[in-house]
Amino acid sequence: MLEEQIERWRSYLLRRQAIHSVDVEELTDHLREQVAALVGAGLAEDEAFLVAVKRMGDLDSLSREFAREHSDRLWKQLVVGPADGGEPGASARREAVVAFGLAVLAAVAVKLPELFGLTLDEDPGFYARNVSLFVFPLLAGFFVWKRGAGPATRRWLAAAFVAAAVFANVYPFRPEGSTEILAAMHLPIALWIVVGVAYAGSRWGDAGVRMDFIRFSGELFIYYVLIALGGGVFTGLMAVLFQAIGIDIEPFFERWLLPCGALGAVVIASWLVEAKQSVIENMAPVLTRLFTPLFAILLIAYLATMTWTGRGIGFQRDLLIAFDLLLAVVLGLLLYSISARDPRAPRNVFDWMQIVLVVSALLVDAMALWTIAARISELGFTPNRVAALGENVILLVNLAWSAVLYVRFLRGREPFTALERWQTNYLPVYGVWAAIVVVVFPPLFGYI
Amino acid sequence: MDINKDLVAASSTPLVLAILADGDSYGYAILKRVRELSRGRMEWTDGMLYPVLHRLERLGYIQAHWEVSESGRRRKYYRITKRGRTQLAEEREQWQAVDATLRGIWSALALPFSAARELLTLTLTPAPALCPCR
Numbered sequence: 132m133l134e135e136q137i138e139r140w141r142s143y144l145l146r147r148q149a150i151h152s153v154d155v156e157e158l159t160d161h162l163r164e165q166v167a168a169l170v171g172a173g174l175a176e177d178e179a180f181l182v183a184v185k186r187m188g189d190l191d192s193l194s195r196e197f198a199r200e201h202s203d204r205l206w207k208q209l210v211v212g213p214a215d216g217g218e219p220g221a222s223a224r225r226e227a228v229v230a231f232g233l234a235v236l237a238a239v240a241v242k243l244p245e246l247f248g249l250t251l252d253e254d255p256g257f258y259a260r261n262v263s264l265f266v267f268p269l270l271a272g273f274f275v276w277k278r279g280a281g282p283a284t285r286r287w288l289a290a291a292f293v294a295a296a297v298f299a300n301v302y303p304f305r306p307e308g309s310t311e312i313l314a315a316m317h318l319p320i321a322l323w324i325v326v327g328v329a330y331a332g333s334r335w336g337d338a339g340v341r342m343d344f345i346r347f348s349g350e351l352f353i354y355y356v357l358i359a360l361g362g363g364v365f366t367g368l369m370a371v372l373f374q375a376i377g378i379d380i381e382p383f384f385e386r387w388l389l390p391c392g393a394l395g396a397v398v399i400a401s402w403l404v405e406a407k408q409s410v411i412e413n414m415a416p417v418l419t420r421l422f423t424p425l426f427a428i429l430l431i432a433y434l435a436t437m438t439w440t441g442r443g444i445g446f447q448r449d450l451l452i453a454f455d456l457l458l459a460v461v462l463g464l465l466l467y468s469i470s471a472r473d474p475r476a477p478r479n480v481f482d483w484m485q486i487v488l489v490v491s492a493l494l495v496d497a498m499a500l501w502t503i504a505a506r507i508s509e510l511g512f513t514p515n516r517v518a519a520l521g522e523n524v525i526l527l528v529n530l531a532w533s534a535v536l537y538v539r540f541l542r543g544r545e546p547f548t549a550l551e552r553w554q555t556n557y558l559p560v561y562g563v564w565a566a567i568v569v570v571v572f573p574p575l576f577g578y579i
Numbered sequence: 580m581d582i583n584k585d586l587v588a589a590s591s592t593p594l595v596l597a598i599l600a601d602g603d604s605y606g607y608a609i610l611k612r613v614r615e616l617s618r619g620r621m622e623w624t625d626g627m628l629y630p631v632l633h634r635l636e637r638l639g640y641i642q643a644h645w646e647v648s649e650s651g652r653r654r655k656y657y658r659i660t661k662r663g664r665t666q667l668a669e670e671r672e673q674w675q676a677v678d679a680t681l682r683g684i685w686s687a688l689a690l691p692f693s694a695a696r697e698l699l700t701l702t703l704t705p706a707p708a709l710c711p712c713r
Contacts, residue, residue, distance in 0.1 A: 153655075154629065154633075156653065156655075157606060157629060157655050158626060158629060160605075160606075160607075160648070160652060160653075160654050160655075161606050161607045161610075161625060161626075161629075163650070163652075164607040165607065165625065183625075186624070186625045187624070187625045187626045188624035188625060188626035188627055192624075192627075193624075193626040193627065196626075196627055196630040197629075197630050197633075199630070200630040200633050200634050200637075201633065
């Protein structure tokens, strides 16, 4: 009985961020001695425990005092390796070694084609089409190593990458034609879903794991951007310093630093996001909280301006692409706030703001599609236009049904998990569409 | 008598350092000693002792090491360092300066009867030795 109570008290303490496990041990030892002293003075065990806990002090003020003393603990430091208390960091260190090894491999892989005479200047198409193949298989390998995967999954993954390699290179693309550019842009999307299967281990069917992959992707993007910015500063300083001694680093930068760094950084950023998991708060939902109201206001103002001035959306050749981007951003904002929302939390004003955002985006997009539909037959179906149209439709369907589910949730007729499940189930759609663009479009449009 | 929080906070450092100067100790024992020394008038909230100990450790006045107690569990013991002894001597000087000033003015003021009795008992009863100068 007493042990249970002490354990429960310990777990309350451990939940406090400012109080680490070593401190909890110290405090528990103190509590035990206090209880022993009180029992010796004649109290029953229960009474002694209650008195001792009261004497220990109110947990909130206690953790505040600890926080004041150990204020650095409130800034959760990412400890990659032995955590406080000397817990074994062997597995973390092994993971770090593997991650760095794979990053080096990716850097080497991107330079290998040069041995076969394919340089970046002369065959930019080759590198553009295959860029994801230099690093994504290694990333998938990292996850397969880390989480394990059944033999069937491994065979499927290998087959997917081989097929991607084949389709990226076997088609007789016209250099820098639309189909080649589209294939180069869409192959990474398709392969990213394949990496997701590796990420899930053998649990791709589990909606929760797919949502984890979505969260991972968001954080990876943010970390990658931060690393890229840091890399930019690094390169800038390097250029200036070497220029002072008369050496121009541009060739080194173009041929070695940029390609190897950009690809290696993907592996390193993935490793960092995996290491931090939930230790450090996810940044993506924080950014969405910030930008959702801004975009909602923007779109409402846009709609208001359109109705007020009577100006419709004028047709432009690249109109669809702009609206694709808009839908993609709105979907991203919606997706990442869904990823961070506690399904059991009550409805709040932020939910309503998201509905406003999604609905206004749908309205704006509908108007754009209307404008385009009228002119598309005259202009003909080019690969770019068909791809943009397809993407628009995909995003539109996703957002429309999401809006319906969200409104149903807000009216209490549907649990929030229905919305989560819709988003995670929709993931393969992006992969399939990207695969279609890579595999079907080039022969369909004659490789132009 | 409830002692002002600021007084308790200010006196915690010299008190803990002095107790540790007497010999190595651990949290619970330090707390017991404080209660003994103040004759029950200073009742610290048990848990609050530990942030104080951690701050003193961070400042380098005390050092911690883990030992196995009689009950078989690990217990964190504290030991005063040289810097701690220097700091203790300094705090002692400061407190004695403040004390001398206050005593001076209190003896000059006309005080109500009960307070005068308190003052008399304090000055006449010998306090337990707290001298760190072994």
